[in-house]
Amino acid sequence: MPHPPSPLPHLTRRQSKILQAVAATLVALGLLLWWLLPLGKTPPSGTIIFSTGTRAGVYQKYGGLLNDAIHKDMPDLKVVLKDTAGSQENVRRVANGQSDFAIAAADAVENYLQNHDPHADTLRGVARLYDDYVQLVVPADSDIRTVEDLKGKRVSIGAPNSGVRLIADRVLKATGIDPDKDIQPKAYGIDTGPKLLGHDLDAFFWSGGLPTDGLRNLAEHSAIRFIPIQPSLVAKLHAEGESTRYYRATNMPASAYPSAQNNATVPTMAVSNLLITRSDVDPELVKWLTRTVINSRDRIGHDVHSAQLVDVRTAIYTDPVPLHEGARRYYRSVKP
Template identity: 40%
Template sequence: MRGLRQGGHQADGGSPGGWWTHRRVLVGLSAALAVAVAVAVGVVAVVRDGQAQEYRRGTIVILTGGTKGIYYSYGVELAAAINRRLDGVRAEALATTASVDNVRRVARSANVFAFTAADAASAAVDGRLPFTAPVPIRALARIYDDYLHLVVRADAPIKEITDLVGKRVSMGSDGSGTGLIAERMLGVAGVDPATLAVSHLGINESVDALLAGQIDAFFWSGGLPTEGITELTDEAAVRLVPLGQLATGLRATWDPAYRMGTIPGDTYRLAEPGHTLTVAVPNLIVTRADTDSGLVEEVIRILFGARGDIAERVPVAIALDHRSAIATSPLPLHDGALRYYRAEKI
């Protein structure tokens, strides 16, 4: 596998005759014994390529985001796929305030999985703000990219980010990736948050507040399309403020994970048609470094195996790809993830 250290056991070649028949019987008995021992100690074993591979059984939690965001819908579908395909494991998707909150929760418990943006994950492993110390997390996969939205009413006098001065602005919920990137973006643009009337609302609450006239604008970092914004454009005339010109400054000041991205004009029913240049950042699925490696390997196998089924309900899931999935730097891949990608010869 390119870029990953090679290792692991190779399958033995066969040889003819009675010795090989006898060996196959021994392998079968060994696998059966492994299964029996595994069940006794609270793990389950599956046989792959003639070898028993164990994984921890029990309940696992998948930390997502707000219920009208893609993290949540993706997490719900992934949990359902795990429950259908993985014996002895019960998966539950939990709504949260997303990236930063998710990483903090993962740090407290092994065998918990979470969606997070790469900028939050990078800050976590380095122990940079908003984290106070390095967090021992590892990646399963890079899954798709988020796009930063700055949403305003069609008639709002806000054409660029500097026009937010003096306005009522939601910066995303506390502990969210939206809040992290929005705060960084204001700094790069030279806008002091103290000059705004700031609130911290998730996607659901931001949509409601804009409709009610309680805020003038809100930031949201999410995949395309985000359900909450789709619903908003069905009820009100809104625009997206271009932000792409800030991508270079964000990369230089904060994180190379940021890049310029485009929200296609047909993504939402906007008052002003056309593409919107903005900032994009990758999303990862992460867990703690000491999460059971066998469990991690099985979760990734299901993530890829159920991709088509998940994409029927969460279209962005089709972006999942073996080659790009390993591009999680600076976050290392989990040992179980390494084992999976090696087996797939990635």
């Protein structure tokens, strides 16, 4: 006659708590392994150089916050952040091997490719990030109302080799203004232009995420206005071909700089930003970095509002450069 099964031993309250703690630890360990499995168990180490942008600009702030996220995910990876003039310099630095990663606007990347500049064919995309908005700023009491009114004025068109310079030159030319002859061009960035507005400057161009700290501070302490970039002007730019196809007509939301916009949107144009690298950068490193970019969105977006737009569904669209193999592997690993 078979014996009935022995009853389960009774657990004391202390033993039950210990068992629950062990179970919770195993679950946490399993989640950690699930988190790391698509990437490999050992985070990359070494040193990388990351080009950002000018002080008071969004590129630099985003790069600094991304560096914090990288340090948490890859504690043995040292990131050297490099201040630069902006997109055009960043593309050149990555292509020439002076930097491993950089943020750059799509029009600047395409411009580099079309010029057949050195090592252009090595450029690769990691992620599409967020959009830059063109912001043309004047004092509130200025007689400048349209882009055409800039003729004869002292206008900052951005630092040489910046994305701002590329856009400002194109906007002016599309309006019939020669940047070298029809205005008094100044080469200031967002770190300097706001301080000189109304003194040594009548207007300045900026292209950056919304809001840009340097402009937000200016709007909160000075009376300024934004000059509209009308859709008809964007259409003229598109007709010129080249990398102007990356510009899209849009509106700067009223919430960008409330004190300067009087609850009104401002017609302008935008261009997408890309995180770029080179084809020879280690795929495993790029894979880890791509994950950090995607998963740090909310953390970084708390301080850089435009970073909230980073999305795994759109990050793969890094035109005009193909995705780096490491980034491709990451996106495949999280594809539903």
